Amino acid sequence: MRHHLILRVITKLLVGMIMLFALYVQFHGDYSPGGGFQAGVIMAVAFILYGLVFSVGQVQQVFPPWLVHKLVALGVLIYAGTGVYSMLTGYAFLDYGALSPDHPEHGQHWGILLVEAGVGITVTAVMVSIHYAFVGRTPMISDEEW
Template sequence: MHHHLILRVVSKMLIPPILLYALYVQFHGDFGPGGGFQAGVIFAVAFILYGIVFSLDHLRRAVPPHIVRRFVALGLLIYAGVGVANLFLGGNFLDYSTLAHDAKHGQHYGILLVELGVGITVAAVMISIFFAFASRPPTIKDTDW
């Protein structure tokens, strides 16, 4: 385990900027390229890198799978909740103009909330997929090649 010291040090230095960049992409998505899907994938990459470098067991201790499943549901609830809130406020599903005192601010709030829900869901699903594939035993041995 300790023979990958350089890889561990470099990944510890890279993970925080990756997470920060994911937040930038998340909250800058309504002004430029980016948004919830891209930010969710970038955010998940930081955790997947941690799991590859430090082991799946370390990742499971840092982010337990039952918590990841809850974040999948939370992201979906945020996304759907914004749409349902619009219905209760007299608008159409995912018509954000009813979320604030004027339509422009409502659109801004609605896009931020929906993109946040998408980002949380995508990140959690990507981490869940990594857990699923990394947990399976290999079917082809290295000696079979």
């Protein structure tokens, strides 16, 4: 894999920007289009692109499969945990007013932030793990075959 120089350089430039854009979509979802689902997919694309251009081994050093599998569950846990927390503090399930009782509107902001973070984490991890699962079974294809 010492060839494809242009692809490799451009990928290195792009991966950081894609991740920044994913974070922007994630945390700016309150003000502009986007949110957890979209941000999660974009973040996963950064890892998948890196894995495609370099190798699965290299991307798995950065984002090892065991971590990905834990994150798949962590996102759902964050989401459900927010709901359980609001239940424990005497509000309805997923009533974000519980997060800031004096100022329910701030509570809503916090709740949406947490919940979207949960969605984003799960979507990223699921997409990356599906990609790992596909690539893990693939025999390396020589460039001549394409």
